[in-house]
Amino acid sequence: MGLLQLLKSQFWILLILSYVFLMSGLVVNLLQLCTLPLWLVNKQLARRINIRLAYCIASQLVAAMEWWSGTECTLYTDPKSYPLYGKENAIVVLNHSFEIDFLCGWTFCERFGVLGSSKVLAKKELAYVPVIGWMWYFLEIVFCKRKWEEDRTTVTQSLQKLHDYPEKFWFLLFCEGTRFTPKKHQISMQVAESKGLPKLKHHLLPRTKGFWVTVQNLRGTAAAVYDSTLNFRNNEAPTLLGILTGKKYHADLYVRRIPLESIPEDEAECSAWLHKLYQEKDRFQEHYSQTGRFPGPVRSPPRRPWSLINWMFWCCVMLYPLGLLLIQLISSGSMFTIVSAVAVCSAVSVGIRWMIGQTEIKRSSNYGIKEAPLNNN
Numbered sequence: 001m002g003l004l005q006l007l008k009s010q011f012w013i014l015l016i017l018s019y020v021f022l023m024s025g026l027v028v029n030l031l032q033l034c035t036l037p038l039w040l041v042n043k044q045l046a047r048r049i050n051i052r053l054a055y056c057i058a059s060q061l062v063a064a065m066e067w068w069s070g071t072e073c074t075l076y077t078d079p080k081s082y083p084l085y086g087k088e089n090a091i092v093v094l095n096h097s098f099e100i101d102f103l104c105g106w107t108f109c110e111r112f113g114v115l116g117s118s119k120v121l122a123k124k125e126l127a128y129v130p131v132i133g134w135m136w137y138f139l140e141i142v143f144c145k146r147k148w149e150e151d152r153t154t155v156t157q158s159l160q161k162l163h164d165y166p167e168k169f170w171f172l173l174f175c176e177g178t179r180f181t182p183k184k185h186q187i188s189m190q191v192a193e194s195k196g197l198p199k200l201k202h203h204l205l206p207r208t209k210g211f212w213v214t215v216q217n218l219r220g221t222a223a224a225v226y227d228s229t230l231n232f233r234n235n236e237a238p239t240l241l242g243i244l245t246g247k248k249y250h251a252d253l254y255v256r257r258i259p260l261e262s263i264p265e266d267e268a269e270c271s272a273w274l275h276k277l278y279q280e281k282d283r284f285q286e287h288y289s290q291t292g293r294f295p296g297p298v299r300s301p302p303r304r305p306w307s308l309i310n311w312m313f314w315c316c317v318m319l320y321p322l323g324l325l326l327i328q329l330i331s332s333g334s335m336f337t338i339v340s341a342v343a344v345c346s347a348v349s350v351g352i353r354w355m356i357g358q359t360e361i362k363r364s365s366n367y368g369i370k371e372a373p374l375n376n377n
């Protein structure tokens with residue numbers, strides 16, 4: 001292990017990065033709160049400001065991945081579709097097997113200039129995660145309870161609001177609805193069998209209602225579906241903690257652009273279309289596991305310096321007062337201040353550990369387990 005790598009893996013470095021992320025995130029959340037009155041007067045301006053504020057938070061994680069860990073991202077895609085990426089609204093369909101799949105998604109958003117405005121159909125629990133969840137509220141992220149009876153109306157309403165969104169956005173859908181685990185896979189394949197659908201090896205059976213409602217409500221707003229399949233080289237199972245301690249991974253993403261008009265409007269046909277798409281995705285993953293690559297040409301966009309510049313800016317802004325405080329602390333020698341500083345450090349590390357925990361598959365929800373196939377009609 002090199003000296004730099006050793007340094008990156010030190011706990012106190014992680015603590016400093018976490019402090020910068022948490023404190024700058026809370027400052028950004030506060031600024032977002034201040035834009036509330038502006039929504040009443042000039043909604044489009046409020047949205048544009050919030051896109052930039054969200055960029056300040058999300059791009060710190062992207063910088064950690066691209067610049068700190070040096071993780072590389074290769075894009076396999078058709079050269080004819082490539083010039084359209086970032087220039088049109090799109091619905092992105094992505095497999096949900098990795099702890100940092102959302103971060104890889106963000107990295108591509110950054111490279112195509114849509115990071116601040118990127119959206120997702122997210123489980124409601126994430127709305128309460130400090131910094132990220134609070135930021136999403138101002139970004140008009142669509143939340144769902146994964147209970148169709150309730151989601152049908154709320155998801156439709158949230159999607160309708162995006163019709164006049166002032167900047168280009170990608171709307172991410174993890175149609176599997178939860179992270180892949182062997183147990184969830186086994187249960188979802190029982191569901192597939194009970195529905196007479198072919199079994200999938202690398203994916204859970206997709207939930208089709210969210211996809212259908214998204215496509216229907218974004219017709220005329222989004223131009224295409226980007227069918228995206230992600231994998232990592234050398235059978236790696238990357239983690240956010242790995243990224244933050246400087247571990248380098250190599251992600252491969254296969255993207256196919258499918259014009260929205262080619263997707264059926266009828267719910268049953270749309271559902272069958274999505275099942276077929278997942279059967280194809282499964283074949284791409286099988287191809288990857290056999291050959292170590294996806295089909296088609298490679299066209300990788302380079303990383304941009306903006307995420308790093310933003311991160312450096314927040315490091316300077318947040319570390320300056322921390323430095324002053326430390327000097328004061330050491331020179332005062334007061335037991336009370338030292339105990340307070342230790343308490344703050346502990347709170348930061350517990351808070352960040354909890355947030356990182358949200359990304360860990362071993363802490364994944366029971367969704368997809370609790371509904372036994374026998375309960376399905």
Ligand SMILES: CC/C=C\C/C=C\C/C=C\C/C=C\C/C=C\C/C=C\CCC(=O)SCCNC(=O)CCNC(=O)[C@H](O)C(C)(C)COP(=O)(O)OP(=O)(O)OC[C@H]1O[C@@H](n2cnc3c(N)ncnc32)[C@H](O)[C@@H]1OP(=O)(O)O
Pocket residue numbers: 085092094102103104105106108109118119120121122123126144145146147148149151170171172173174175176177178187188191204205206207208209210211226228255368369371372373376377
């Ligand atoms: C060029 C570069 C291209 C791309 C770059 C890539 C990406 C970048 C893009 C954007 C980035 C943006 C942001 C990223 C940042 C962060 C994101 C982080 C995380 C958030 C992600 C989540 O929170 S995922 C969880 C929430 N999302 C979803 O669940 C979406 C999918 N779900 C649905 O669509 C659901 O239908 C629903 C949520 C709308 C409703 O849920 P409900 O449970 O009520 O679902 P259903 O009614 O569908 O369920 C009943 C049907 O399911 C069948 N069933 C029962 N048991 C199972 C089972 N175990 N497995 C499968 N199916 C099952 C049942 O039979 C019912 O079937 P029907 O035939 O009746 O439908």
Ligand SMILES: CCCCCCCCCCCCCCCC(=O)OC[C@@H](O)COP(=O)(O)O
Pocket residue numbers: 017018021060061064099102123126129132174177178179244352355356358359363364365366367
């Ligand atoms: C430099 C930064 C230092 C500190 C970084 C801490 C950042 C914490 C970021 C938390 C972001 C949370 C996003 C989680 C996304 C996710 O993967 O959600 C899972 C859901 O899809 C499905 O849930 P489940 O049903 O439980 O599998």
